[in-house]
Amino acid sequence: MNSVVSVSLDETPFDPTEFSRLWFLATLTYGVGDIVTTLALVGYSASVNEGNVLLRTVIESFGLWGLIGMKLLAFLFCLVISLYGARDDDSALYYGPPAMLALVGAFTTVYNLRLLIG
Numbered sequence: 423m424n425s426v427v428s429v430s431l432d433e434t435p436f437d438p439t440e441f442s443r444l445w446f447l448a449t450l451t452y453g454v455g456d457i458v459t460t461l462a463l464v465g466y467s468a469s470v471n472e473g474n475v476l477l478r479t480v481i482e483s484f485g486l487w488g489l490i491g492m493k494l495l496a497f498l499f500c501l502v503i504s505l506y507g508a509r510d511d512d513s514a515l516y517y518g519p520p521a522m523l524a525l526v527g528a529f530t531t532v533y534n535l536r537l538l539i540g
Contacts, residue, residue, distance in 0.1 A: 434508040436516055441508070444520040445501065452527030457493050459534030461486055470537050497523065 431438045463470045464481060472478040472489075480488040500519035507515025 431508055435511060436508045441504075444517070444524075445504075448497070448500070448520040448523035448527065450527075451525075451531060452523040453493070453497055455531030456527045456534070457490060459531050459538065460489065460493075463534055463537055464489065467538065 431441055460472070460477075464472055465486060472481055477489055477492060480492050484491070500523055504516055504519040507513070507518070
């Protein structure tokens with residue numbers, strides 16, 4: 423018999439619509455804004471290098487797909503923490519990861535755009 427892991431907020435005090443909105447914002451800023459502007463900088467700017475040593479090493483080893491993979495791993499790790507926080511009725515673990523990703527994503531998107539513009 424197959425066991426399926428349920429990813430639901432049904433038995434938690436948190437609202438699924440709120441969860442979707444939080445993670446949409448995190449996806450928009452970190453998943454799209456940061457990744458797209460970082461790809462633009464790394465792929466098309468000869469004067470700017472990746473500042474994060476780990477990401478620079480991944481890019482040198484695996485190219486731009488490595489960068490996308492690392493960003494997705496960080497995103498998924500935060501999503502798992504948020505779901506764990508919901509199950510454990512822990513507001514900090516529930517709200518913290520999408521808020522952190524949204525803030526980091528917004529900051530790095532603006533910073534990367536500034537670097538792209540010059």
